[in-house]
Amino acid sequence: MGSFIGHALPGTLFLLVGVWHIWSSLVRYVSNPKSFRVRVWNPVPGFDGKLEYLELYLVAGGAFIDMCIEVLYSTHLKFFINGVLNPHHMNDFEHGGMLLMFFIFGVVSLLSEKTRFLPLPEGALCLVAAAAFSAEYLLFYFHSTTHKGLEGHYHLLLVLLIGLCVLSVAAGALLRTSFPVDLSSGIAITLQGLWFYQTAFTLYGPMMPNGCQLKGDQIVCRSSDSLVRGELLANFQLFSLVFGVLVTVAASYGFAASRYGHSDLKSLHVLPDGLE
Template sequence: MGSFKGHVLPGTLFLLVGVWHIWSSVVRYVGNPKTFRVRVWNPVPGFDGRLKYLELYLVAIGAFIDLCIELLYSTHLKFVADGVSNPSHLNNLEHSGMLLMFFIFGLVALLSEKTRFLPLPEGALCLIAATAFSVEYLLFYFHSTTHKGLEGYYHLLLVLLIGLCIMSTVTGAFLPTSFPVDLCSGIAITLQGLWFYQTAFTLYGPMMPHGCWLKESQISCHSKDSEVRGELLANFQLFSLVLSVLVAVVGSYAVAASRYGHSELRSLHAIQDGLDQD
């Protein structure tokens, strides 16, 4: 069983990284489509380069802080009970494994970019990021905390979004010049962050569906019909988030094209218009 804070914290990290990825991908593409390359992380411009690696620091430090909360604070260091792994904290240990992988990705990327000890191409960093997403996927798919009913449905939708993160990141390693792939990666990460928020507010906050309730760390519904209505509401919530993100992406593209659009971009659009007319 999770908690409101336990979903909001990782959701915030994914949301910040995803939104920044979308904006950076759009700006880099409209700036010069011919030189566009997929990036698994995006530097922050300006400030004399002092914030260039802010995204990687956010991933590494954020994952490390969340790791410490799951591994040290939530477990109270009671890893063993009666000579075996403490069953009360297996979910915390699983979360720690997931967070460790994102911390390793952030650390490896920083070492690759800032030192000469681990020079890795962008494709390799994409595969390392995909490995972290894969561990997250396996965690939520084979969770020791059995997700059933409405709670299970919300986590099933989360697993689907994580799968989209894996596919888009892996594809980026093999199609390093594809703008749609890079943009899809940012959209998937953003949706994952938003869905963490949606799960927190629905299952552990004020948006609990009518006929369902949270009691003794369990989500229960008055009847099967109430549970089905909750699942239909989850479908509508996900659709609303997808639509909102797509509208925001189109808006960001329009803004970026008007401010940073390269002449090459206009020529590509002119060529495409000519092909459509033919």
């Protein structure tokens, strides 16, 4: 069982990174479509380059802080009981392992970009990021905490979104010039962040479906009909988030094209006979 802050904190991290990735992908494409390349992270312009690596610092720092909360604070430093790993905090250890992978991605990317110790091409960094998302996917798929009922349905939908992150980021290592692949990874990360928030507000906040309630450490529904209504509501919530993100991306593309559009952009939308 989780908590509101336990879902909102990683949701904030994924949402910030995802939204920034979408906007950066749009601007880079409309600015120069022919030289577009997939990026697993995007520098922040301005401020004399002082914030260039802000995204990587956010990923590494956010993952490290959240990892400390999971492994040190949540376990109260009681790592072992009778010589074995504390069985009451296995979910905290699992979350810590997942967060460690994102911390490693942030550190490896910083070392690759800022030093000569680990020079890696962008495609390799895509694979490192895909490995981090794969660890997250395996964690939630084979979680030691058994998610049942309505909670299980929300986590199943989360696993599907994480799977999209794995596929889109890994594809970036193979299709280095594909704008749809780069944009898809940003959309998938954004949806994952939004779904963390949706789960927090629904299961641990004011949006609990009628007929279901948080009782102790479990989400309990009065009847099978209440459970089905809750699951259908979850499906509708996910559809609404997907629709909202796609509409926002389309509007953002139009704005970015009008402000930063390159002359080559229009020619890419013209058919061979000259008709648009």
